[in-house]
Amino acid sequence: MPNVEKISVSMTPQQADLLRDAVESGAYASSSEVIREAIRDWSAKWESRKGDIERLRAFWAEGKASGGIEPVDFDRLLDEARQEAKLAAQHAR
Numbered sequence: 001m002p003n004v005e006k007i008s009v010s011m012t013p014q015q016a017d018l019l020r021d022a023v024e025s026g027a028y029a030s031s032s033e034v035i036r037e038a039i040r041d042w043s044a045k046w047e048s049r050k051g052d053i054e055r056l057r058a059f060w061a062e063g064k065a066s067g068g069i070e071p072v073d074f075d076r077l078l079d080e081a082r083q084e085a086k087l088a089a090q091h092a093r
Contacts, residue, residue: 009035 028034
C-alpha cells in the first residue's frame with residue numbers, strides 16, 4: 001500500500017480479543033483491515049455529527065439573536081397544545 005502511515009493504537013484487552021477474533025474467523029485478512037473499516041465507519045458518523053454541531057450552533061445563534069427571555073407558563077402552554085390537538089382531531093373527522 002503506497003502512502004500508508006503506521007500508528008500505534010491502544011485498546012482494552014476485550015477490544016484486542018475482538019480484533020483478533022475477527023481476523024482468526026477469516027472475516028478480515030489482518031488487524032489493519034479491521035481498523036481501517038472501523039475508521040471508515042467512524043468517519044461517516046463524524047461527518048454527520050459535524051453537521052449536527054453546525055446546525056445546533058446556528059439554532060443557538062438564532063435563539064440569542066431573537067431577543068430577551070420571557071417567563072413561560074408551561075402548564076398553560078400544555079393546556080393550549082392539548083386544545084389545539086383536540087380541535088385538529090375533530091376537524092380531521
